[in-house]
Amino acid sequence: MQRFLALLVRSFLKGLLILLPVTLTGYILWSIFTGVDELVPGVPRGTGFLIIMAAITAIGFIGLKWSVGQVVFEYLGSMLTKAPGIRHIYSSIKDILDSFVGDKRKFNRPVWVRTSENPEMWRIGFLTQPDMGIFGMADFVAVYLPHSYAISGWVVMVKPENIRPVTTMGPTEAMKFAVSGGVTTQTKPEPA
Secondary structure, three states: OHHHHHHHHHHHHHHHHHHHHHHHHHHHHHHHHHHHHOOOOOOOOOHHHHHHHHHHHHHHHHHHHOHHHHHHHHHHHHHHHHOOOHHHHHHHHHHHHHHHOOOOOOOOOEEEEEEEEOOEEEEEEEEEEOOEHHHOEOOOEEEEEEOOOOOOEEEEEEOHHHEEEOOOOOHHHHHHHHHOOOOOOOOOOOOO
16 A cells, blocks of 8 residues: 555646646746737737737847938937936837847856865856956956856856866857756857
């Protein structure tokens, strides 16, 4: 009887491990879909989502292909960066988004950072500033060290001899590795 109960408990826990990631992923996607869909009131379910996705795609297309669109979006952005109160919110959000995606990505140079010599320990991070001379630290570089399981991290200043490039992972794989606490499985090296 005791073995049977132990088997039931182990089976239940295994079922949770199998279903929880799938269920949470589905819930998050459903919540995003529902939230976006409800932005357009008075239309059949799903139509609001399609309208918003089409509008975002159209704005992106205009920003990419038409110079007039680029000028308009840059003008709106410059107005928002000068507006009192709003500029702090807008510029912070824009800087964060630009750091992760787009032409101005900052987290595209993964490095190993020596955090201790005895015992020797290394952390994965991203080189964000190759020269800290403007801050009076000419012999240092800035490295962002993401926290595991969080959207936060540290920026540390280290001497260049305390970093080495990550050659076995590209930026995306390195970020996954850092954020997951090092438990992601690397299938094959991603080109840097």
